[in-house]
Amino acid sequence: MHNMTFVSQTSPYIRKDTSTKRMMFDVLIALTPVVFFSVYRFGLDAISRILLSVIIFVGVEALYFLSVTRADGYNLKSKIVNKFKKYSINNFSAPAVSAVIYAMLIPDQLHLYVVVMGALFGAGLGKMIFGGLGMNIFNPAALGRVFIALAFTSFFTGSYSFIDAAAGATALSTSFPNVLNSYSLIDLLVGNVPGSMGEINALAILIGLVYLLIRKSADYRPILSGLLIFTVLATIAGFVLYPTLVFEYVIFQLLSGGLLFGLTFMITDPATSPITRPGRWWFGLIIGSLVFFIRIFGNLPEGVAFALLIGNLLVPLLDYPMWSNNLFTKKFYVSYSLVFVLLAVLTFVLLGGYAI
């Protein structure tokens, strides 16, 4: 009885049966329908690009880990062995998630050199330079994608396969009513259109979304908020620009481009989200409206990654303790609705709706 060892701890002494590891693998599982579809659709082109991204993202993380982790040992070999003992599953699963998302954002014929550059940029400057898991302020996948879009623009010409002669590189880069001649709305749903590998099949993305929400590994608030503002703005634009094709226009806007993929897998990345419930509603509002504005008023056909990065940039502002609060206050309801309505009115006016 007296040789028992008693350990000193502080309350609470129990923990919920959950882990960061589980959340990471949930995202990987949710990504599988999208990945399977891209492999089915693009074959070896998809496999090679996904594998390459995973190797680079995980490799950069491992390199970073080995260079910054301190471990004791009597010689170099034992030091390295001890370092590897600290290497956890999160050092693999987290970069793997980023890598798969990144691979899903790029076109299937994109030159492998460009894929490597984007992955290096995303993993190195997007995540590791901030200190690794949970420290990054930008979504590494989006940052890598935006980097190659700006630095290697010429490589993207012709990188999308399955181009309809009459249509542009992606469904979104084709002008609206004409695009329906090339691709039906069903084509958009099942991914029978050109585009980035993971973004084209809305159905596969929705399966992943449902899984994430059921497992509660993703927060529904930014998704819902972003989807809501985007749909409202798209409906207004539809009424102003194509009064006869409002329904088709809204569905087309929702299903094409990276919107659904971005809302499902990128906006929900907890590390780059605000930490309060109202903050996450704002986050969704910002990104949803930015995606729409970039599409309508901007020069880019696909602006999800840009919108996301701008949203990430505003996270510290949303989390600033002077005004961040986990309670839904009256102030939040009023200001959120006000901004929502203002954005809708702004869209209406800018699109020339007052002339009607």
Add this chain to the structure above:
Amino acid sequence: MITKTRNIPDGKDVLKKLPLIHYLEAPYLYYPITNQRCPEGETCVVFGQFVKVGEVIGTRKGAFFEQPIHATVSGEVVGHEMKFDASGKRVNCMIVKNDFKYELHESIQSRTDETIEALTKADYVQIAKDAGLVGLGGSGFPTYIKLNTKNKIDIILANGVECEPKLISDYEVMMDSPEELIQGLIYAMRAVDAPKGIIAVKKKYVEVIERLRFALNAYQAHDIEVVAVGNHYPQGWELEAIEAATGIKVPQFKLPADYGIIPFNVSTLQSLYHAVRFNLPVLERYFVISGDGVVNKSFKARIGTPIQSLIELGGGYVDKSIPKTLIMGGPMMGSNVTNDDIVTTHTATSLIVQNSLMLDEDPCIHCASCVYSCPVDIQPVQIMNAVKANDKEFLKQLSVDKCIECGLCSFVCPSKIHLTDYMREGKRILRG
């Protein structure tokens, strides 16, 4: 997961089914002269003196109150020794050698109904003071100070929620002696002239609600009702229980009495009944030994019983090679003790022996589960960052002082970060 977590597996069903052992065979009983609220104390007996059940053997002195220490057995005062109390602190204890006769002291006199009818507020306060009644829910706050309020009180709340996992003593009080509880509640209502009494019980305890309602049939003259409240944690926290049972929102750092309500733990009310009716101090409490590192047993034991003897009687530790964590109280808010040389006190109702978990912390991924789950709506993850940065202004802004240390933030964290420790550190920094 990224969601508000409020339900914790409580493991109470198994404990409730354990047979109750009434333990009166302790050869020596230990009475701490000081405790957490009373840093000083003195004894009024000499070694070798014979004491009886209910006799005052000393006084603990707190900042603004004094508290008598009562013997819970009859026998001889034989000395003093250092032991651990329920808060995990080492304290000096008086030792009384049990003569197993349990002779009652002369002051233990029953009051008749007529005398009780005639009692005034001052009498009730004096009785509670003399009996050394304290909040038995764990606070240890002197009951007479609560009763001695100057505010007009409308409602007395009997808090029987007991939301912590693994605790069953309030449940047993409500199941075994509902009449004593109800009469205690009536005395408390009379003492402060409150017209209404409410007993708050978890809504999943259908059997307790039935039992209390049945017992209440005999007290139709009094306005007492049983209110079923939520099953979640921390529903039993004073302010949450008040809000759930009465709808009154008491802000933090305010006294419920200012809002016309006084909450008591159900065991406290039972002890008030004993004090008023029989002039008895708290003699016995239910005590349950649980956890995966020990044979689980349920006891009713005299205050002052050494817990080692209860563990031995129950069957001792299991898996002795595994290091253990000793917890007095519940697994969410209980205090850690680093030695099993503990004595039972007023507020001790549970010992949990846990095979120690060794947890590796992962980096925070900002999932905000802690923010979503926090019952007082502060932001644990931000506070953690502020503590790491040692930023006092930031901590003030984040109102870390609101934290009630319920432990939910640590409980829900998928990265297994010990956020509650950061909250404590934050409070320390804020205090300067």
